[in-house]
Amino acid sequence: MASMGEPRFLMCAPSHYDVDYVINPWMAGNVHRSSKADAAAQWQQLQGQLARHGRVELVEPQPGLPDLVFTANAGVVVDDRVVLARFFHSERQGEEPCFQGWFERQGYRVTLLPADLPFEGAGDALLDRAGGWLWAGYGFRSVLDAHPLLAEALGLEVLSLRVMDERFYHLDTCFCPLSDGTLLYYPPAFDFYSNRLIETRVAPEKRLVVGEADALSFACNAVNVSRNVILNQASDALRQQLESRGYSVLETPLTEFLKAGGAAKCLTLRLDEPRLITPARVAPCPTPKWT
Numbered sequence: 001m002a003s004m005g006e007p008r009f010l011m012c013a014p015s016h017y018d019v020d021y022v023i024n025p026w027m028a029g030n031v032h033r034s035s036k037a038d039a040a041a042q043w044q045q046l047q048g049q050l051a052r053h054g055r056v057e058l059v060e061p062q063p064g065l066p067d068l069v070f071t072a073n074a075g076v077v078v079d080d081r082v083v084l085a086r087f088f089h090s091e092r093q094g095e096e097p098c099f100q101g102w103f104e105r106q107g108y109r110v111t112l113l114p115a116d117l118p119f120e121g122a123g124d125a126l127l128d129r130a131g132g133w134l135w136a137g138y139g140f141r142s143v144l145d146a147h148p149l150l151a152e153a154l155g156l157e158v159l160s161l162r163v164m165d166e167r168f169y170h171l172d173t174c175f176c177p178l179s180d181g182t183l184l185y186y187p188p189a190f191d192f193y194s195n196r197l198i199e200t201r202v203a204p205e206k207r208l209v210v211g212e213a214d215a216l217s218f219a220c221n222a223v224n225v226s227r228n229v230i231l232n233q234a235s236d237a238l239r240q241q242l243e244s245r246g247y248s249v250l251e252t253p254l255t256e257f258l259k260a261g262g263a264a265k266c267l268t269l270r271l272d273e274p275r276l277i278t279p280a281r282v283a284p285c286p287t288p289k290w291t
Helices: 036-051 095-106 142-154 192-203 212-216 234-244
Strands: 007-011 053-057 074-076 083-086 108-109 125-127 134-138 156-164 174-176 182-184 207-209 223-225 228-231 249-250
Touching: 007 036, 036 053, 036 228, 074 125, 074 142, 083 095, 083 142, 083 228, 095 108, 108 249, 125 174, 125 223, 142 156, 156 192
Parallel strands: 007 053, 083 108, 134 156, 182 207, 228 249
Antiparallel strands: 074 083, 125 134, 174 182, 223 228
């Protein structure tokens, strides 16, 4: 495995990217309607943004795997450990050996979940860099039963969040922990108990709620590098909120990838997440207080 230091990201060039099937609401009506030239240009702009702040490593594109470009779903990486994805839809299961081979060649300690236990990597597992725990989503692509195995493999506390809105089928489409403990998120995507859990762990002044318009522009599907937030698009109001908290907002249009239900975060996987020491357990949802 390469040495740690500057931020490192895994990406996959969109040589074979297209919307070839429908496995989420964004794909409906967009089959074969993506421009390969525009997708390539947008991907290169994102790669260029990331290269200014760290190092981009590449996995080889493969014919017949158009969604391999969404490397966030490869697995979840903490230190030198990676828990690889088990894709829910058969259309993406061919990606698993590609990602497994890449991580093994890089020297990571690889954990494979049972084949019948869907888990879609860092699309549904996001490290809270301030608190040291792992936020893990379930409901559409990943299952709750995977969370105890994540806690065991990574040695981290796992906080389980149920995603309820099919437009936000992965946690990273509606939820983005930032480096100083600020949380960028869209509460209507979650059930009551998950929102209560978020509220018990994240102080009110650290919760930055986005509106539906920003959520549908995938503003939460952002890549956070230090004090930079790289995303598809942000409203003036959201930009001002982030800038008031000391963040620089870097927009890079990713409209061709929105046709498949992904944006900046979906197209990248952070490879250098450090592990802070937290109890390795799955935290229960809080008991609601009825008034």
